[in-house]
Amino acid sequence: MKARRDVYQAVADPxxxxxxxxxxxxxxxxxxxxxxxxxxxxxxxxxxxxxxxCGLINVKQQGRDRICEARLDQLSEISAWVDQYRQHWESxxxxxxxxxxxxxxxxxxxxxx
Amino acid sequence: xxxxxxxxxxxxxxxxxxxxAPIELVWEVWTQPEHIAQWWGPDGFTNTISKMEIKQEGExxxxxxGPDGTDYxxxxxxxxxxxxxxxxYEHVSSPKFVATIEFEEQGEQTxxxxxxxxxxxxxxxxxxxxxxxxxxxxxxxxKLNQYLKxxxxx
Numbered sequence: 001m002k003a004r005r006d007v008y009q010a011v012a013d014p015x016x017x018x019x020x021x022x023x024x025x026x027x028x029x030x031x032x033x034x035x036x037x038x039x040x041x042x043x044x045x046x047x048x049x050x051x052x053x054c055g056l057i058n059v060k061q062q063g064r065d066r067i068c069e070a071r072l073d074q075l076s077e078i079s080a081w082v083d084q085y086r087q088h089w090e091s092x093x094x095x096x097x098x099x100x101x102x103x104x105x106x107x108x109x110x111x112x113x
Numbered sequence: 114x115x116x117x118x119x120x121x122x123x124x125x126x127x128x129x130x131x132x133x134a135p136i137e138l139v140w141e142v143w144t145q146p147e148h149i150a151q152w153w154g155p156d157g158f159t160n161t162i163s164k165m166e167i168k169q170e171g172e173x174x175x176x177x178x179g180p181d182g183t184d185y186x187x188x189x190x191x192x193x194x195x196x197x198x199x200x201x202y203e204h205v206s207s208p209k210f211v212a213t214i215e216f217e218e219q220g221e222q223t224x225x226x227x228x229x230x231x232x233x234x235x236x237x238x239x240x241x242x243x244x245x246x247x248x249x250x251x252x253x254x255x256k257l258n259q260y261l262k263x264x265x266x267x
Contacts, residue, residue, distance in 0.1 A: 008242050012235045017123075078241070085244045086126055088155070093130050093227065095152040100134040100142045107138075 007077050010054035015039065016047050020056060020070055027069035030059075121230060124237040128227040136218040139225065140197050143214065153177070167194055173202060208240040 011017055019033055034044040048068060051057045055074050060067045132139055142148040146162035153160050157180040164174040173189040186206060193201035200214045208231065215226040231237040 008238050012238055014234075017234070078238070081241045081244070082126075085241050086128065088244065089126065089128055089227065089229070091155065092153065093128060093225070095156075096142065096225075097130065097132050099148070099152040100132055100139055103142065103148075104134045104138055 007054050007056060007074055010051055010056050011075070011078065013047065015043075016051055019044070019047055019051060019068075020075075023057065023068050023070045024072060027067050029062075029065040029067050031065075033068060123234045124231040126229045129225065130227075131219065131222055131224045133222055135221055136197055136216055136223045139216060139223040143200065143216075149175075167191060167200075169194060208236060208243075210236075210240075 011020070015037060018037070022028060022033060022036060030045065030048060031041075033048070034041040037044055048057065048059065051068075052059050055071060057068050057070055060069070142152070144165075144167045146165045149165070150160040150162055153175065154177040159178045161176045161178065162174065163176070164172050166172055169191060171191040171194075173187075173191060175187045175189075177185040177187065179185065187204065188206040189202045189204045191200065191202045192211070193199060197218075198216055201211065203209075203211050210229050210231045213226075213228045213230075215228075217224045217226075231240065
């Protein structure tokens with residue numbers, strides 16, 4: 001089964017996250033990246049392919065090197081959704097806050113605002 | 114290296130809030146089903162709590178009834194209860210996470226820290242993704258509702 005490739009799938013794998021971390025600050029060539037991991041070079045190539053398909057990295061050919069650079073702007077999509085999810089919990093705490101203050105006022109015999 | 118973050122950073126959420134109410138009241142509102150039912154869940158939802166055993170290994174069964182009639186069952190197990198201090202519960206139905214809620218007295222106010230830890234980054238991403246889908250759906254329903262309201266006024 002071939003899953004639709006998107007940014008979520010890209011970061012769902014620990015090795016791919018490590019690759020992104022590695023090239024986040026400066027571009028590296030594929031061999032340097034592969035040397036950093038215990039998995040086969042083929043496996044790394046596949047991860048890089050997926051990351052490229054998802055638009056998270058650019059791969060440029062420079063002479064005999066394939067240079068990978070990160071496109072971190074794509075990752076902001078995820079953080080935006082994480083923020084929305086956070087907002088969902090924030091609103092739960094909003095309700096708690098409203099309710100507890102209302103209860104406090106009722107018990108103190110004050111008018112709630 | 115900048116990536117010197119703890120290995121939980123990419124699968125957790127932490128929220129903090131100072132509530133304008135004494136700690137005893139906040140604790141009460143968090144631990145009594147009749148109170149929880151009043152504030153838990155998104156806007157427009159109602160809640161039925163069939164079981165809430167505030168003790169270690171105590172079960173907590175909560176069903177949220179969505180405005181569209183959908184029921185969302187939530188089963189959790191309390192892992193740690195320290196009166197007026199701390200509640201740890203494990204959400205055992207999907208999505209699985211462990212929530213730690215800490216209460217701290219600040220005079221007449223209470224500071225609340227709400228931490229949620231998911232099993233893995235993969236799970237967290239999945240949840241966020243599902244939520245994204247749900248959120249999109251919710252917004253659509255919201256828009257439809259708005260539209261119907263507008264339409265019925267005409």
